[in-house]
Amino acid sequence: MPADLPLDQILEGDCIELLASLPAESVDLIFADPPYNLQLQNELRRPDNSLVDAVNAHWDRFTSFSEYDAFTRAWLSACRRVLKPEGTLWVIGSYHNIYRVGAILQDLDFWILNDVVWIKSNPMPNFRGVRFTNAHETLLWAQKERGARYTFNHQTMRSINDDLQMRSDWYLPLCVGRERLRSNGVKLHPTQKPAALLYRILAASTRPGDVVLDPFFGTGTTGEAAIRLGRHWIGIEKEPVYIEAARKRLSCVHPDSDGISSSEKPDLRQRIRLPFGTLLEYGYLHPGDILYLGPDSAIQAVITPQGKLAVDGLIGSIHKVASQLQDRQANGWTDWYYYDASDHQRHPIDKLRQQILSSQETESDE
Amino acid sequence: MPADLPLDQILEGDCIELLASLPAESVDLIFADPPYNLQLQNELRRPDNSLVDAVNAHWDRFTSFSEYDAFTRAWLSACRRVLKPEGTLWVIGSYHNIYRVGAILQDLDFWILNDVVWIKSNPMPNFRGVRFTNAHETLLWAQKERGARYTFNHQTMRSINDDLQMRSDWYLPLCVGRERLRSNGVKLHPTQKPAALLYRILAASTRPGDVVLDPFFGTGTTGEAAIRLGRHWIGIEKEPVYIEAARKRLSCVHPDSDGISSSEKPDLRQRIRLPFGTLLEYGYLHPGDILYLGPDSAIQAVITPQGKLAVDGLIGSIHKVASQLQDRQANGWTDWYYYDASDHQRHPIDKLRQQILSSQETESDE
DNA sequence: TGATTGGGTGAATCAGGAG
DNA sequence: CCTCCTGATTCACCCAATC
Known part of the structure; x- marks a missing residue:
């Protein structure tokens, strides 16, 4: 991590200029909630003639699509520069x-991983009944370089979704009630995002200690989620009112004692790879020992001195032999069983692997 | 209506050329399901090692974004010419x-009225667990000229949605089973859309007798919806196989006798699935809280930070733990109780779920 | 005849490291 | 750049076959 990276603070000013002052390839994740270019023309009234407090901030006024496009291209390019090659971006x-954002993002060689729809449980109705109720917003998740490794905490997402894959449709309520920052009863920011949304985004696509940057920090929802999850954060914002509110807010936020990100189900893809031969080196198994293809199967194989398996002249890795014998893609670790004389039972050799892996963890714990 | 408008028939050939031969400003609605430019590279296998039958049609091959953009601009421009000034377009x-489609459409001065997400109740999973399940597709609804009068049948939409405004999130299953056109058991078209989707689109945005044009007609789902609803249709398609299938299909379709078909189910009858972890995200419950297996039972479980329950080393979803403890298929929502300090009573956690599900009826703040 | 089980499948940008 | 090897990974629903 570059020493000159201003971690866990708000940078005051224009994000395009400030991003240019940060070191290249230094950030793991960017979350951006840019101005929406709403193009509202007239005031909007409810059926009871009360006025809707719509977004009418000066920072959301663009005179044309081309002006908005130029702005979008500028901040996306600046973001791309500070992002690590393996980093990802949410908008x-x-x-x-x-x-417009999506097309420009693709033109800049970002590679879309998903689009996600945030479906609002309590959207504002379409008062005049002339369109469908606008009940969702769209999130784009893209990586900096196509094909690069990126962080996706699949097991964490599963565990907060009743052990089912997390889908691209997310149901979350608007930021209302006590969560909504107010000053004298007036909402401080017109488009404050719910904390649960940012929490899920960071839990899904960052690891503890990662650096998360938000170029349109607003009142600091991204910072709150980062702190709670034990991630570093950098916020860029130019409105002093929002900065003051964010500073006050973040000073009271503390890391979750045991957050969602500490999943009890480890991501098996991220564990250390262990060759089968290591079981021989540790003395758990020996050349000449017999393995069985299942808890009851009569099919046997002999362990060779090279850490391969041999059956009927067929010799290969535990995976290859298991695959050929069963005529399907197989995982040798779970398919082959050894006989344990102490309890007179067969166990998968994966049990031995886990013993070694857990002993290595305790060693490195010192 | 121009006398030379080829109503209720399929035009055989390239849509950009054929659209140019039609009279200008003659069509009320266009629905377009263009090639998606999927850019698939390698084969994909399921965990059981079977091969996914991916879209690999010649009509979905483009060499670059710029080629796809040029194609998109061409067919959208041609569509715009034949559309009446009050007409609207769906993509x-x-x-x-x-x-890319959305940005080009805006550049061509179409004016977006809504984007609608079709959320699939039964999408294909992400087999490798490396992204979110891609569970939705996006529809754009735009008018030809900003500010023009357009057709939106608000009351019809309300009536098929339990007298609530139709929202921009639509829950519909994929086109499978008997609805899916097949030839010798093989699907005729790789991307046939569900009839219910087109039915809702036409019911929402056309009037009886209107002319509906589909430049990528495929196997004619748009034609089927038009006939059932008493609208005229024009289909453009260049693949003879699809044309033949569509002609055969449409020869058997008749107008609905009773207007809005009863086949369209109200949205609210399709229960939104709510993971237990959402109760934590909303702050109704917290990690470490105790749940009880019944109103009087002494059996307790602790909520883990991952949204699971833990009892005596047993960890799992609310359903799994309840099932194991009671040795029967159990519903965790109704079996587990939380203690409410305000009334000193235990209530099923389903009560909290109901509060979230009904929160869309609460007053909205934005 | 009704209930259960097993197989098939859907617009998918679907791995990562060693050699 | 390539190839080869290891080994992790799936949800809802329809339909046919079986009990």
Whole structure:
């Protein structure tokens, strides 16, 4: 991590300029909630003639698509520079801007991994009944370079979704009630995002200690999620009012004692690879020992001195032999069983692997 | 209606050329399901090692984004010419193409009225667990000229949605089973859309007798919906195989006798699935809280930070733990109780779920 | 005849490291 | 750049076959 990276603080000013001052390839994740270019023309009134407090901030005024495109290209390019090659980027938007953002993002060689729809349980109705209720916003998740490794905590997402894969449709309520920051009863920011949304994004696509940057920090929802999950954060914001509110807010946030990210189900893909031969080196198994293809199967194989298996002239790795004997893609670790004389039972050789892996963990714990 | 408009028939050939031969400003609605430019590279296998029958049609091969953009601009421009000034256009796509389509559509001065997400109740999973399940596609609904009058049958939409405004999130299953056109058991078209989707689109945005045009007609789902709803249709398609299938299909379709078909089920009858972890995300419950297996039972479980329950080393979902403890198939929502300090009573956690599910009826703040 | 089981499948940008 | 090897990974629903 570059020493000159301003961690866990808010940078005051324009994000395009400030991003240029940060070191290249230094950030793991970027979450961006840019101006939506809403193009609202007239005031909007409810059926009871009360006025809707719509977004009318000066930072959301663009005179044309081309002006908005130029702005989008500038901040996306600046983000791309500071992102690590394996980093990913999230952008949220509505139909007013997300198609322009998405196309430009692809033009800049970001590679889309998913689009996710945030479906609002309590959207504002379409008062005049002239369109469908606009009940969702769109999130784009893209990696900097196509094909690069990226972080996706699949098991964490599963565990908070009743052990089913997390899908691209997310049901979350708007940021209302006590969560919504107010000053004298007036909402401080017109488009404050719910904390649960940022929490899920960071839990899904970052690891503890990662650096998360938000170029449109607003009142700091991204910072709150980062702190709670034990990630570093950098916020960029130019409105002093928002900065003051964010600083006050974040000073009270503490890491979760035991957050969602500490999944009890480890990601098996991220564990250390262990060759089968290591079981021989550790003395758990020996050349000449017999393995069985299942708890009851009569099919046997002999362990060779090279850490391979041999059956009827067929010799190969535990995976290859298991695959050929069963005529399907097989995992040798779970398919082959050894006989344990102490309890007179067969156990998968994966049990031995886990013993070694857990003993290595305790060693490195010192 | 121009006398030379070829109503209720399939035009055989390239849509860009054939659209140019039609009279300008003659069509009320266009629905377009263009190639998605999926850019698939390698084969994909399921965990059981079977091969996924991916889209590999010649009509979905483009060499670059710029080639796809040029194609998109050409057919959208041609569509725009034949559309009446009050006409509207629907396009469906996925994240591979929809951002390009949306941006080009805006550049051509179409004005977006809504984006709608078709959320699939039964999408294909992400077999490798490396991304979120891609569970939705996006529809864009745009008018030809900003500010023009357009057709939106608000009351019809309300009536098929339990008298609530129709929202921008639509839950519909994939086109499978008997609805899916097959020839000798093989699917005729790789991307046939469900009839219910087209039915809702036409019911929402056309009037009886309107002319509906589909430049990528495929096997004619748009034609089927048009006939059932008493609208005229024009289909353009260049693949003879699809044309033949569509002609055969449409020869058997008749107008619905009773207007809005009873085949369309109200949205609210399709229960939104809510993971237990959502109760934690909303703050109704917290990691470390105790749940009880019944209103009087002494059996307790602790909520883990991952949204699981833990009892005596047994960890799992609310359903799994309840099932194991009671040795029967159990519903965790109704079996587990939380203690409510405000009334000193235990209530089933399903009560909290109901609160979230009904939260869309609460007053909205934004 | 009704209930259960097993197989098939859907617009998918679906791995990563060693050699 | 390539090839080869290891070994991790799936949800809802329809339909046919079986009990």
